[in-house]
Amino acid sequence: MGLLLVVLAVSAAQSAPDARAILRAIEDNHRGGSGRFTVVLTVARPDRRTEYVLEIWTDGEDRALVQVKAPARDAGQAFLRVGDNLWIYTPRLKRTLRLPPSGRSESFLGSDISYSDLAGRDAEQDYTPRVVGEDEAAVVLELLPKPGAPTPYGKLVVKAASRTYAPLEWTFYDQRERAVKRITFSEHSRIGTRLFPTRTVVEDLLRSGYRTTGAFRDTHFGVPVPDACFTLQAMEQGCE
Amino acid sequence: MLILAWRSIWRHRTRSIGAAFAVGFTVWMGLAYFGLTNAIRDGMYVNLTDTVGHAQIHVRGYRDIRDFREAVIADAAALRRRLDATFPGAQVAAALEVPTLLSGEDRARGVLLAGLDHPPALRDRFAAKYVREGRLPHPDDPDGIALGGALARTLQVKLGDTVYAYAPGTDGTGASAYTVVGILHFPDPTQDARSALLSLPAAQDLAAPGAVSRFELHVLEFRRTTDDAALVPLRARLQDALGRDVVVETWRETYPSLSNLERSLRPMLVFFIGLFFVLAGLLVVNTIYLSVIERTREFGVVIALGARAGLVMRMVLAESLLLCTAGAAAGLALGLATVARLARGYAYPGSWGDVVEAYGLPRVLYASIGSADIAIIVAFVIGIGVLAALWPARVAGKLEPVEAMRFVA
Numbered sequence: 001m002g003l004l005l006v007v008l009a010v011s012a013a014q015s016a017p018d019a020r021a022i023l024r025a026i027e028d029n030h031r032g033g034s035g036r037f038t039v040v041l042t043v044a045r046p047d048r049r050t051e052y053v054l055e056i057w058t059d060g061e062d063r064a065l066v067q068v069k070a071p072a073r074d075a076g077q078a079f080l081r082v083g084d085n086l087w088i089y090t091p092r093l094k095r096t097l098r099l100p101p102s103g104r105s106e107s108f109l110g111s112d113i114s115y116s117d118l119a120g121r122d123a124e125q126d127y128t129p130r131v132v133g134e135d136e137a138a139v140v141l142e143l144l145p146k147p148g149a150p151t152p153y154g155k156l157v158v159k160a161a162s163r164t165y166a167p168l169e170w171t172f173y174d175q176r177e178r179a180v181k182r183i184t185f186s187e188h189s190r191i192g193t194r195l196f197p198t199r200t201v202v203e204d205l206l207r208s209g210y211r212t213t214g215a216f217r218d219t220h221f222g223v224p225v226p227d228a229c230f231t232l233q234a235m236e237q238g239c240e
Numbered sequence: 241m242l243i244l245a246w247r248s249i250w251r252h253r254t255r256s257i258g259a260a261f262a263v264g265f266t267v268w269m270g271l272a273y274f275g276l277t278n279a280i281r282d283g284m285y286v287n288l289t290d291t292v293g294h295a296q297i298h299v300r301g302y303r304d305i306r307d308f309r310e311a312v313i314a315d316a317a318a319l320r321r322r323l324d325a326t327f328p329g330a331q332v333a334a335a336l337e338v339p340t341l342l343s344g345e346d347r348a349r350g351v352l353l354a355g356l357d358h359p360p361a362l363r364d365r366f367a368a369k370y371v372r373e374g375r376l377p378h379p380d381d382p383d384g385i386a387l388g389g390a391l392a393r394t395l396q397v398k399l400g401d402t403v404y405a406y407a408p409g410t411d412g413t414g415a416s417a418y419t420v421v422g423i424l425h426f427p428d429p430t431q432d433a434r435s436a437l438l439s440l441p442a443a444q445d446l447a448a449p450g451a452v453s454r455f456e457l458h459v460l461e462f463r464r465t466t467d468d469a470a471l472v473p474l475r476a477r478l479q480d481a482l483g484r485d486v487v488v489e490t491w492r493e494t495y496p497s498l499s500n501l502e503r504s505l506r507p508m509l510v511f512f513i514g515l516f517f518v519l520a521g522l523l524v525v526n527t528i529y530l531s532v533i534e535r536t537r538e539f540g541v542v543i544a545l546g547a548r549a550g551l552v553m554r555m556v557l558a559e560s561l562l563l564c565t566a567g568a569a570a571g572l573a574l575g576l577a578t579v580a581r582l583a584r585g586y587a588y589p590g591s592w593g594d595v596v597e598a599y600g601l602p603r604v605l606y607a608s609i610g611s612a613d614i615a616i617i618v619a620f621v622i623g624i625g626v627l628a629a630l631w632p633a634r635v636a637g638k639l640e641p642v643e644a645m646r647f648v649a
Binding site for chain 2: 077088093097100106107110207210
């Protein structure tokens, strides 16, 4: 009987999902690997709606170059993230500005996403995950910030498809455990072994009518992106 | 009874004068403290209202608005016209605050860039107080910027250098380059590290053409905290004139923590003055009690002649009140004279004056005292007069005439 209990305990431990591995798999799907694509970013407010067309190059890890193609008044702006460093290029000034670490959580182009959402794997880097629920359809992780992590949030709840770990929904909570932001992922597209969400909706849960939608089109995943794309020169000249 | 009490006081002249002096000194000190504290409160008031105005006009619900575009008064010129029509000749300042990434050659910081349009008198006062090097940007200067000293150090820029501002998601140009024309020094380190000032047109061009974050109404005649009472009807009048799209607040409503800080000075002062009165009261208790003990035989005779306990107790109470009143009258006269002298203006000597200025107060302060302050002092005097008499009066009231007449000290 004792032996049976030990065997059951060991097998249960082996089949228990490893929260870190799940989070890594979710992030792998979320970032989609290296490639180049176009995103139509629609920033909706109660009284207006602004549409940006962005061209993005990424290595699928912590490097990404974003160029604004439209509207005309913002065209030419570029954003480069390499690890924890983030630069902004504005054609009006014809120069790059380096964003301080404290500015990473600031709004990107007045939308509901932040600069730190542009690339990188901040969730893995800054949070400690644990599995809080799992059924046939979905697995739910709770992410608590590591001590000293540069994040304004008190908790993240991440929901992903059970077997594929395709991201479904991220909910951000403030320090008072109040849900403040929700990102919903849909229209997943298979890219190699990954299930990449080609439609992302970011909702401000504290203000109705505040929503940012990102629709991916013209995606070229799996193509190698040269290192030259992730340089300050590429911000001005582009990465063709 | 009062004549009897007066004679009793003078029986032990030195002891009574000592107790009366303690009461008088405390009254003088209380009045002087009230005068000096009111001078500091008025100095804080002038400093605060010079900086933020006596009343402010914002978009309704501005505290809960996080979107820059919604937090501004879009048609500032129209609102300004209504404001001028309501208060012709009013001193009105306008400010547009823009969350901005400000960068030097290598370093950048997130700041709240403020475009200011101040009436000349306020602008000169602001410049005299905070400009350490250079000058403020001229009212229509499209390129000049003044930075807090700590911010300039962080960005590693000096006078004549260029800084770059980036304000995405706004309705203006969203990015612009400015020349540093002034370095400021604010006593508050956070303000020093985050302040960047432009002319209002420059800030509007960057982020919100034709808009302001707020208007400030400055009433130059209001120089004392007691003038604040007139702000409430003024605010109501403004609100009626400007409509419901905007909210008019007194500076106390806009900055409740600053208001509470200013208001907290008075209760603290009253508490400490009360403590001094308690100490003076102990001397009065001692004087009255010894006086009662020394006159035990007299009280015995008075009681034997038919005086009730209540009358005896009232005699002791009258003696205590008379002693306190005599001291207080002298203290009051001296205290009011002191405050009257300081009301003509005074400055703390040497480095004390530097400390006062470092906290943003004017170098020359003006003492003042209100009728409420005097009433508090008088209440304390009556209070200690009564409380100091309670125990000795009880002792006198309980005396048995035969035992009292045999009493030998």
